[in-house]
Structure formats: structure tokens, C-alpha cells
Amino acid sequence: MDNQIDFDINDETENIKTQNRRSTTIPEGTVLNNNWVIGKQIGSTEHANIYSVSHIGCDNDNSDITHEARSYAFDSIPPHVKSNRARAIRRLSRRTAFSMAWNDLRVIVYRTGIDLQDPKETSQVLPEDIPAAKDVCKSSKQKTTRQRESDRPRQKSRRKRARQERKAEVQNENEQHLNYQDHKSSKHEPTEPVEVDAAEFFFFEQLYLSNGDEAIRQKVAPATRSKVEGYPAAKYEEVDIVGEKALVQFIAIKEREIVFLQRTRNEF
Known part of the structure; x- marks a missing residue:
């Protein structure tokens, strides 16, 4: 059978x-x-x-x-x-x-x-x-329903990433524009001139001459030279600044020194 x-x-x-x-x-x-x-x-x-x-x-x-x-x-x-x-x-x-x-x-x-x-x-x-x-x-x-469903998360991810990239580009452009405007305005802001009186200018001048070569130092009087020689030696010592007011005064002195050195360099 x-x-x-x-x-x-x-x-x-x-x-x-x-x-x-x-x-x-x-x-x-x-x-x-x-x-x-x-x-x-x-x-x-x-x-x-x-x-x-x-x-x-x-x-x-x-x-x-x-x-x-x-x-x-x-x-x-x-x-x-x-x-x-x-x-x-x-x-x-x-x-x-x-x-x-x-x-x-x-x-x-x-x-x-x-x-x-x-x-x-x-x-x-x-x-x-x-x-x-x-x-x-x-x-x-034509894609099947399963293929279309599996494609949707990837499409959403791509769209979200594209939106984030566009948003980052816009923010970057805005930041660059603001930085450019700040830089442009800061360049045109007038700076306040540093006032230096005659006594300070004389002292800075003697300081410059005392730290020059031997031919320049000979032009400075011995008494004046001995007074200013101790000043540049202090640059190797620590400066003890007490309080905010002392710091402001110290910065002002350094600004005057810079102004004097620039003027003296132009003269020589």
C-alpha cells in the first residue's frame, strides 16, 4: 500500500x-x-x-x-x-x-x-x-511596508542632523558678526593719553641713559646715576602689592614707563 x-x-x-x-x-x-x-x-x-x-x-x-x-x-x-x-x-x-x-x-x-x-x-x-x-x-x-518603516528612523535622523547643522551654522555666523562688530568698534575707540609730568619724564630719561652702553652712561652725572642704578635692579625682586589701590598705582607707573620708552626710542 x-x-x-x-x-x-x-x-x-x-x-x-x-x-x-x-x-x-x-x-x-x-x-x-x-x-x-x-x-x-x-x-x-x-x-x-x-x-x-x-x-x-x-x-x-x-x-x-x-x-x-x-x-x-x-x-x-x-x-x-x-x-x-x-x-x-x-x-x-x-x-x-x-x-x-x-x-x-x-x-x-x-x-x-x-x-x-x-x-x-x-x-x-x-x-x-x-x-x-x-x-x-x-x-x-516599489518598497515594501517593512522597508518604508525601517527607512523612517533614518530619514528622521538625517533631517534632525541637517537642522542641527543649519542651526549651528547660523549661530556661528551670528557670533562671527558680533565679534567683528566688537573688534571694529574697539579699534575706533579713542584711548586716553597718559599724562607724564616733567619730573617723571626726567627720571625716565635718566633711567634709560643709565641702562645704556658705556658711552651713554658717561653722559649722566655720577650723583644721578647712583640714584637710578638701584631702580632697574629691583626688576629681579618680587613686588609686594597690598590692596587694589596699590595695584592700580603700580599699573599706572608701568604705563608711564612704556610711554616714556616709546618716546625715547623715537627720539634716538
Whole structure:
């Protein structure tokens, strides 16, 4: 009993395989549109079976022009395979002599020959009588619901990052503008001149002469030179500043020194 069931299953499987093979091939001698007779299968590609074909009642003496037929199946195949097969049909569109649907197959009869090769064949549009081939390009580009859902977080992240970058650019431009305005206004602000009386100027002058070379020091009186020599020696000692008022006075003295040195340098 079990052996009989196995035999029945094997027979049914073999019949299905035979039907599938028959559904993708065209029997020899099949007449298409009362004009074209399908001959033997002479080859195949990844997407089509190739047949020899003859035209009824046509005596063509031109041996360079012959015809072949190809059959393409578009049922129960992935979208990218449909797209590839539609592209193959499009490449043959310039040489297509006849096209029709036969038993769920798309049959293309086309001219062959060396002088009929055209490099521009790929730019032709699909024939209008191939709805399956025309629709495959649109369907293959459509995303599934899961793909669209998975794309949304990435799109939101990209948009948020773009908004943050634009906001940072605007803030940076505003800060640069404010810094430029502050720098521009500070350059034009008048500085208060430092007032130096005659006694201070004389002291600074003697200080400068006392710290010059030997020829310059000889111009300073010995008594004056001894008084000012202790002043530059104090630069190596720590300055003890007590209170804010003392600090302000110390800064004012240093400012006067700078002014004096600049004036003296210009004079010499």
C-alpha cells in the first residue's frame, strides 16, 4: 500500500515537472499568427529559449537576413528577473518582426544578420503589447511596508542632523558678526593719553641713559646715576602689592614707563 502511494506521488511530481517544461517551451511546428512556423530549439539564454523560425509563403533570396524566435516567461519569477527579461526584449525591439503572447509566454520573432546589428537598440522603448514587461520596472522599484518603516528612523535622523547643522551654522555666523562688530568698534575707540609730568619724564630719561652702553652712561652725572642704578635692579625682586589701590598705582607707573620708552626710542 505504501509503495503504491509512493509511486502515485512520484508520478504526480513527474507530471508537474513535465507540464512546467512544456509551459516554458514551444513545440516544433507551432504556427504563430498564421505566418510564422516555429522550428527546433537551437539554444537558450538565462532568460529565453531560442528557436529557428520560418515565414510562410516568403521566398527571401537575401541570405544575410534570417529570423529567430525567443520565448520569455514572466509568471512566478522575482521582480528583478522580470526587469532583466524586459530589458532583453527592449534590446531586440529594433529587429523585432513579430511579437505575441502564447500560452503565458512572450514570443519575439526578430531578424538576424551581421548588417542588422545596431548599437542603439538599447535605447528603444518597450512594445505596447507587453504589459507584463512594462509594469515590471514600476513594481521592482516599489518598497515594501517593512522597508518604508525601517527607512523612517533614518530619514528622521538625517533631517534632525541637517537642522542641527543649519542651526549651528547660523549661530556661528551670528557670533562671527558680533565679534567683528566688537573688534571694529574697539579699534575706533579713542584711548586716553597718559599724562607724564616733567619730573617723571626726567627720571625716565635718566633711567634709560643709565641702562645704556658705556658711552651713554658717561653722559649722566655720577650723583644721578647712583640714584637710578638701584631702580632697574629691583626688576629681579618680587613686588609686594597690598590692596587694589596699590595695584592700580603700580599699573599706572608701568604705563608711564612704556610711554616714556616709546618716546625715547623715537627720539634716538
